[in-house]
Amino acid sequence: MDKEFTNDDEIKSEIINLSAILKLPKGTEAHVSDIHGHDEKYSNIIRSGAGNISRKVSELFNGQLTTINQKKLVSLIYYPEEILKKVIAEFNEDNDKEQWYFGTINELIQILRYVSNKHPEHIINEALDKKFKDLVKELIFNDLNAEDKRQYYQEIVKGLIKLNVSNDFILVICHAIQKLAIERIHILGDVYDFGPHPDLIIKQLGNSWQNFDFEWGNHDVLWMGSVAGSKLCMLNLIRISARYHNLGLLENVYGIDLTSLIRYALNRYISLPNFEPKVVVDGESDDERNIDNCVQQAAAIMQFKLEGQAIKRRPEFKMDDRLFLDKLSSDRKKVTIDGKSYSIENGCFQTVNPAKPYQITNSERVVLIDLINQFTQSKKLNQDMRFMANNGSMYAKHNDNLLFHGCIPVDNQGNFVEMTLDGQRYSGKELSDYFEFILKDGLRHPTTGDCWNSDVIWYLWEGANSPLFAKDKMRTFERYFISDDKLQQEHHNPFFKLSHEEWFVDKVLKEFGLGRRGHIINGHTPAKEVPPVRANQKFIMVNGMSESKVGADVKNYALLIDSYGMLLETLKPFTSREEVIKYMADITEDRDVVEYSSERKTIGDTEYGEDIKKQIEFLSARLDD
Template identity: 60%
Template sequence: MRNKFTNVIENKNEIKSKIINLSATLNLPKGTEAFISDVHGGYDRFSHIMRSGAGNISKKVSEVFSGKLMPVNQMKLSCLIYYPSEVLKETKNKITDADELEQWYMDSFNNLIEMLRYVANKYPKSLVQKAIQPDFWDITENLLMIDTNFKDKRLYYQGLLSSIERLNMADDFIIAISHAIQRLAIERIHIVGDIYDRGSHPDLVINYLINHWQNFDIQWGNHDILWMGSMAGSKLCMLNLIRICARYDNLELLNDAYDIDMTSMIKLARHSYRPLPNFDPKVDLTGISEENRITDNCVQQAATIMQFKLEGQAIKRRPEFEMNDRLFLDKLSQDKKSIKIDGKDYPIDNGCFQLVNPGNPYQISHPEQVVLIDLINQFIHSSKLNEHMWFMYDHGSMYLKHNGNLLFHGCVPTDEQGNFVKWKIDGRNYLGKDLSDYFQIILRDAMRHPTTGDCFNSDVLWYLWCGKDSPLFGKDKMTTFERYFIDDEELQKETLNPFYKLCKKEWFADRVKDEFGIGEEGHIIVGHTPDADEENLPIMSKGKIIQVNGGRPKMEHNGGFTLLYDSYGMQLLKLKPFISLSTSLKDLNDVILKRKIVENSIERKVVMDTDRGDKIKQQIADLSAELND
């Protein structure tokens, strides 16, 4: 019979065992982090980057199989890991000889197990087990532990693999091991802003993160704020969102993904507007029907005019926003064919101001009001939109400090001299870190208390989208009106915040790091679409500031940049353009076009040097205290 003393001893031994395992974990190599940005709804491109470990898998395949496999076979193995289901189907269609197919399976088993063993070597067993489908854990654990240099073990190993094939488990096993390699190739994914807009499937990006990834974070971009703000009841965020959906032929996304019925808006738009060339969707028009083109065109006009009206009301309500230069409807000529800006008359190209009342240009008409009430209530009450937006909030932030680095999308609003711009609200100045913290508090309050009224929170969320001192926007103005209606490049110009020019100065990088409490060795990683190419990589201030993006959908011939941070240092990766899955499989396309070392550590970083290491040290301290009680 067990006694109390025996139970105490066993409990203490269990605590000691946990301390031993945690202490050992501190000495494992630091896991690889990947930084991507500007996904913009391009799910296929995003999935390709994620499946490839942002280029890390092909790198590891080369490390393991250099001298064992020809480069073309290394790339075939990489593609099998990226897209196991598709490669399996293609292979079984090509290889009709049974013996040849069996050999392919055995080779694939061996190569995948060797790859899994390699990527798993920096993780404790518990994390490796989480990455592998439960049905296959016992088999996989045995395969990973076997030393095939011994004949008996080699026969046991071959017997396991033969049984997997004989029992018709081969395909499922290959898929499970490939997915495990994908998960273990990258320890943490940082999405540095703008999951939403332009591309057709931001919802699938969110679903992918929910279902396939555990360790990630999101830094919101201004496009993300439009969707979060719409769920919180901001009609201005909603109108901008609808306008952009129509502009990129994505209106079906609202109904298909979020159950938002656009019928009332489409009826108003088709009744009140006729198609105009400046409102044609920004996609290949040969790929959409004439009916969809007309609907996109007219809905875009209807949303744009309502947007300008509500913007005018918000600007007048909030003089502290200092956006009077964005008031246009009251400057139209009597015939609405020209507009006076800064004392100069400009002709209006293809105007659509028939629902603008000259006597009260910012007044929403009754038909427009009916549509607004219908749509904003749908956005607030959409269960799927609520699920996705709260997921964005719970896993996101205005900025993040992680492993000594600072991550954010956009900028820290700054003047020409490098001083952080002050935003004065209720008699208090907010700037730098405090400004981002303040905006995050507003967003949280708005999402917890959604309202369709013209409240302060809703106005601030719209300001985050396009305000001149918004950390997420980073420009002096958003020239939507000018780009639609005025053929003048100077008026259409949007000037970047001085932050971007100052990023090249080391003293400024140090000032930003000090403001956010980042140490000397830390980096600032900015989600943005840099104006860079292979010869002009977006690495500034001697590597202290790095810009990344994942190649947004409209940049089909520019893959963008991403960043890898592993135990050896940092690499900036120039991505190849992603055309389609079929093209990638046919051409054996990898993700990476070019690599550039940003930082190379003399000593390999270990878990002890990371934020995760700090948490483990605290766990050890807590367990040690419990042991001594």
């Protein structure tokens, strides 16, 4: 208990207050996944309450406001600073302006009251800016339509306009609506890679009013693993950053000096078509594209060498089929895979010693030592990775639902795959728990040498039985060098095929200590044309914040869970903040009810409610003493 009580009356008052909170409607949870560094799109999702705000506006003003006026109101709530400037600039007369303020402030107050009705007063207090807090509370807790209150309300608005603070007042209300529309944000994996500013997403979450949690993805593990001292994680991270023209994130945000790597890469490699960056950036010079190209090659070759060492060091990983450098022909133009010879296209194996193909050269060693020391010592990077570790996990159990990115590894019959790690056998929940322990232990005790923690963390990135990778193998080598579509295919774990079966979902829920009324909420990029809701509405897949890895025919989704049930939001493609503001674009193109109950869930039905009940029991016991 944080509060201190001086007498029994204070304790009784607190018990009454807590008991009342239990009867309030359950708060709305939003589930998103695969953000991949796209901070503007993430911000758009959060400003919109993951679609919840436009839904509330529609419910509240259906039949009162036209569709276009509802869109204008929603846009104002999402981006109040920009929309206010735009609206004010269009007014010709003061009377028009005053009338707009009267109508708009009244509508915003109604919305704020509507989204506040499921929150206790202390939560509303936290959501309101100190500026105008008492005034806003006065307006939302009173019926402004009552005859004796109308003049009072009009005088308040007149005073705001007269004192030239109506814009500030509107900003306070809009920001409060944004905060109160969502009670908790679940991020089901992959904050990092591809997009330019995962750091701004971390910063926004650090300043967030809402509760939130991470369920890590394998891309997140690359970054946490690099801070833990894994050179393999670091090389994959650098290679992907170069592939998506994102080395500036490392240099400008995290203070990683890439000079030694760039100089080495430009001296050893020339640009090749198979290493062209995946994105075209306005204003990018030929020199920058050449650096991205050559750095990819340098990182990839060092990666393949260190992978070979790790695979031989850890036979329990069973990854011998990922050894390629010792299967190159003497002229390095062919490679033998599963007994068949394949032509190498645009090879770059000049630093590979045929006699010792997995040996790191002295020049490579100098670069690796320089880089890994910088990664483990970067203050900003350590801060962000520890934030992810402290607020995240391999999976989460929340209000009877199981949340994770990727899969729970199984065979074709649905049996949990066993792995022997450090002399112990793990499967299902215990395997995920073990991986989480290793990752957090690696961050607590970073080391740049080859060690068990570093190897296991790298395995999480691309191992066949990694819950986060969820595929049979990562075919980086094949995709760079071999033009055979079948050889480049990565196959999902049988978990995804079985996730259509209710018996299997029940089995997974039971493994994690959850009952049949629960759901699996899975963050991952699905295959094309696969329904996101399966197994009698017990399995829901969300993805969707990045177009980096999916085609136009793959839908993006977010999931809302409120006091009435579950809503799956089909997200519109995101272009830019400017486009959203210009066209007043909402984030959703469709909504599907996954589950609905006419009887609202209350806070008393949630895990938060269970904590409150324990507090009430504790306080009641104090009264009995």
